Amino acid sequence: MTQPPEPGRPPQGDGGAHDPTQVAFGKNPQPPTQPQQPPTQQPPAQSPAPPAAPAPAPAGPGTPPHAQPAAGYGYPQTPPMPNPYLQQPGGQPPQYGYPQPATLPASPPAGQRSEAERKALRAQVAIVVSAVAAIALIIGGGVWYSGSKGDDTGPVAGGGGDGKxxxxxxxxxxxxxxxxxxxxxxxxxxxxxxxxxxxGSWLTxxxxVKSGSSEITAYDPASGAEKWSIPLPGPVCFASRHVTGDGRTAIVHExxxxxxxxxxxxxxEVTALDLAAGKKLWTKNARTGDRPVxxxxxxxxxxxxxxxxxxxGAAWDLADGGSLWQPKPGDTCNDYGYGGGKALVALRKCTSAAAQMLIQTIDPKKGTVLSEYKMPEGVEYASVVSTDPLVIAADVGRSAGDGSGISDLFSIDAATGELRAKISAPGDTYAGDCDGVTRVExxxxxxxxxDRLYLPTEEHTTGGADAGRTNEVVAFDLATGKAGRKADAGDGWALAPLRADGPxxxxxxxGPYDKGGQVVSIDGTTMKQTVLLQMPNDDKARDVEIEFSPDHQEFLYSAGRLYMSQVYVRDTDQADEKLVVAYGTKG
Structure with missing residues (x-):
């Protein structure tokens, strides 16, 4: 598979990935290598001495313990167990820290690689990406961002209408x-x-609004003129893909x-932001012993x-930063990740190697469990695709084989914790990507x-003498798990879903190498495609466009405008590399 949001609702929702201002997170196209290892985080004195384990990555350990059901809501004090996904070639454990870019084999631009070339490249970097992606990113490409109205519902209109x-x-x-x-x-x-x-990128x-190297800056959406900037003490590590109706969101930073x-x-450091007012609301952290988590x-x-x-895990009140829950001494289970939006879902694991992972819908104010689904054996890590309806992606038994983090998707009834449907999505057939070791959303x-999941196929060769490459987007019913209609990209084209727009x-x-790309709307009933934005077709514009991909960078489309932005920056002599490129329609 190839790759959030950063970032529909029931029956027209996807837990925050339904707003017109959401972006799909992606992965770093040039994953870094050989970072410096930080000091090991020590557990508090009352906890039993943990076994030796690698220190957590700067963006989070990325190696949470294995899971089993546990009474109550609490968190472990022992460092996480080594993650087998993050083992380096030759059996050596990974190192952590902010790394330098890796040197990868020469290859064509992302927009011109064949499926085999992309798979080969992904196979080379998948382990490194998993180990270091938590340091920095993502909507990617994949993670979606939203700039919504009301309770994270977004200004999505129901029903048809002229011009829609x-x-x-x-x-x-x-x-x-x-x-x-x-x-x-x-x-x-x-x-x-x-x-x-x-x-981090959002639309109000x-x-x-876009994250910089140590600041959050707002720009005029049409001209790019700076409107305001919020300084930060260090770089952003992670950003929520969800924004409340009054423009508030949260980030983790150094x-x-x-x-x-x-x-x-x-x-x-966890910081809440008011994107409408252009100000920082509060900054908090959590501690185990004398060290911050x-x-x-x-x-x-x-x-x-x-x-x-x-x-x-830890939680705070968005308005004033009041603590809702923190890591608890002596607890052997923890939440290694959360999915947000219309509901709050915890991915919970315990220290027992035989334990299974739990998917828990929780009360966002109290942290109490409302429903619980136990993932099948062989699931070590999972990702939240949507919280409402609840959809979880996982690599069962590490069978995906392509670094995507997906072999199967689980449609779960959030009210009861019962499985609605299981959707098989083998990595050699479908091109979704979660990379869900730590970047769970x-x-x-x-x-x-x-109430449908839209999943693209891997690119494949078309028929005929002048065979090109193409793919399709397949709609799966979340109630039955069955595949339904599909949208064909067309010869030389490839489709990548970004977000929902109502149904x-x-x-x-x-596009092909000689054509600019498009933003299209796919009708949820007929799968008919409507062009919303046709990218320029000149050589310079195509050269810029192929530097961005929803597999690797943040794509954010709304109201006739497409914003493509980086998720990593590094020291470079390439003056033509851009942080953001924005296009808009002429009509």
Missing amino acids: AGGGGAEKVPSDPSARLLFELEQPKVDKGLQVTVQ EDAY PAIPTAETRSTGCS RFDNVTVSGTTVAAGSGYG QCANMAVAG DVIAYKR
């Missing part, structure tokens, strides 16, 4: 879908030898700027901010809308 794309989405068909360049943003300067994360009613000597200061992820559900890690190349799906459509 598809059968009931909010996005309108422009009179002229031809795209023009709106603006480009330069990458921030990074000290020599460093790579930092710039994860009057701004496009407490200081990395240097060549100190490549990471740890992803320990290094988080792997962060999400927002209602008025709750929740952050997970291999050392346990950043699946990409998929969308949930109208419809917004997708990016990569």
